[in-house]
Amino acid sequence: MFLSNHLETMAHLKYLLFLLLIGCTPKSQNTNLYAITSKAKCKGPSGEYHTTLHATVDGYTRFIQNHPNRDTYDAICYGDTLGFALASDTIARWTERAERAVGKGHSFHMIAYQPNLVFNSSKGKYFDVLENEVKVEFDSNTNQVRSFRLTNPFDSLEHIDIFFSNWEQVQDIVLPMSVKIIQGGKDEFFFEFYDVKINDPEFLKVPVH
Numbered sequence: 001m002f003l004s005n006h007l008e009t010m011a012h013l014k015y016l017l018f019l020l021l022i023g024c025t026p027k028s029q030n031t032n033l034y035a036i037t038s039k040a041k042c043k044g045p046s047g048e049y050h051t052t053l054h055a056t057v058d059g060y061t062r063f064i065q066n067h068p069n070r071d072t073y074d075a076i077c078y079g080d081t082l083g084f085a086l087a088s089d090t091i092a093r094w095t096e097r098a099e100r101a102v103g104k105g106h107s108f109h110m111i112a113y114q115p116n117l118v119f120n121s122s123k124g125k126y127f128d129v130l131e132n133e134v135k136v137e138f139d140s141n142t143n144q145v146r147s148f149r150l151t152n153p154f155d156s157l158e159h160i161d162i163f164f165s166n167w168e169q170v171q172d173i174v175l176p177m178s179v180k181i182i183q184g185g186k187d188e189f190f191f192e193f194y195d196v197k198i199n200d201p202e203f204l205k206v207p208v209h
Contacts (some may be wrong), residue, residue: 033057033173035203036109040179040191043202051191057117060205063103076206077103079161080120080129086206098153101129105150105160108194111195112145112164128153158184171198 040051046069048111054062059079066072074086075095083095083103095103106129107118119126119134126134132151139146147162158185164176179191197203 018192033113034199036113036196036198037200037203038109038193038196040193042189042191042209044189045187052105052110052205053106055107055112055118056205059117061104061110061118062206063106069129075099075103078208082208084208089206091208097129099155101150103130105153105162107193108162108164108179109193111148112176113173115145115148125159129208132156152183158161161185173198 035054035056037054038052040053041127042049042051042065049065051066052064052133053064054060059077061077061193062075062151064072064074064078065103075083077083077085077095077100080097082092083091083100085095085099104118115121115126115136116133119128119136120131121127126136126148128134128150129152130151133151138144144167146204147163148160149163151159152160160181163180163182164178165180166178167174168177169175173174175193175196177193179193181189183189184206189196
């Protein structure tokens with residue numbers, strides 16, 4: 001009996017070490033929520049496009065964007081330290097930290113639910129993959145995330161402001177269905193979400209292979 005418990009403990013510790021190494025240390029004590037998947041109709045300065053987002057509480061993010069006149073962008077983040085872009089469901093290339101910061105910064109619903117599931121936190125402050133501070137504003141009445149400000153991962157002098165609105169209940173969690181992004185104080189992007197699901201049984205992570 002003692003040996004069995006010892007082996008189970010060692011296996012658990014090895015699993016936690018693996019998560020630590022790939023930047024996916026569990027940050028939530030919520031046992032009900034695991035994954036949020038969503039789709040959005042988007043509009044920006046260059047026209048309309050579509051976004052699909054997958055996020056889990058252990059740091060996994062998938063960020064897919066389809067523009068009419070561009071190749072599909074499909075990238076995966078396993079925590080802060082491992083990321084890759086896909087082509088035909090196979091790894092096309094490994095991503096740099098700045099690109100991972102962009103992907104995780106689009107994990108809007110997980111950020112709205114609990115920011116420290118996406119960003120690192122210390123002493124009441126939040127930080128992105130590049131260790132830039134993320135300024136999160138909460139509603140004083142509901143304690144919901146009203147907005148957050150990022151530093152552009154590719155231009156440290158530029159800020160990106162994200163605003164949440166049109167909150168709706170999805171199962172037992174209230175999430176924003178509308179997102180407005182203002183980049184550099186001038187370029188505006190709008191996301192209108194639909195098909196938002198909590199713990200979709202058909203959701204699967206893309207494995208590292």
